[in-house]
Amino acid sequence: MDDRIKPPSTIPAIRVVMMPKDTNAEGTIFGGVILSLIDQAAFIEASRQAHHRYVTVSFNEVEFHKPVFVGDVLTLWAQTTRIGRTSITIHVGVLAQRRTHPDVEVPVTEADVVFVAVDESGNPTPVLPPA
């Protein structure tokens, strides 16, 4: 493990209740809503590692294993897996606590998000100072 990476956070990056505004025509939650939350959770974790202006450069392939319903409580755990020169990679796991079964958390999806730290002009800038 890269010792420049701070230990994983002991608290989730995000916990949020899914609301009716987030549903598709079938009444389940839009995948895009979850993707947006993943992006935000990854940003929160990246900012915990080093404060920067970050832009998202890539998401790996994302597969939804289970649907998410209105009233579910989503928990997003984020962990930094790599710090490059100007990029940082965050792994995000998404769990759903069902409104009807609050004692169970179901893994919904996971993703690896890569951000690039940029300066005021949008040019890549080092995430960490040189050692």
Ligand SMILES: CC(C)(COP(=O)(O)OP(=O)(O)OC[C@H]1O[C@@H](n2cnc3c(N)ncnc32)[C@H](O)[C@@H]1OP(=O)(O)O)[C@@H](O)C(=O)NCCC(=O)NCCS
């Ligand atoms: C992100 C961006 C600044 C990178 O610019 P670039 O000229 O490709 O920069 P570089 O080639 O110097 O690469 C910078 C870093 O990004 C990484 N990178 C570039 N493309 C990548 C990709 N597709 N996947 C993963 N990492 C990537 C490089 O490996 C490098 O990392 P390192 O410094 O840790 O080694 C530029 O592509 C950009 O502005 N993209 C738009 C980002 C954005 O607006 N996102 C929100 C979309 S709404």
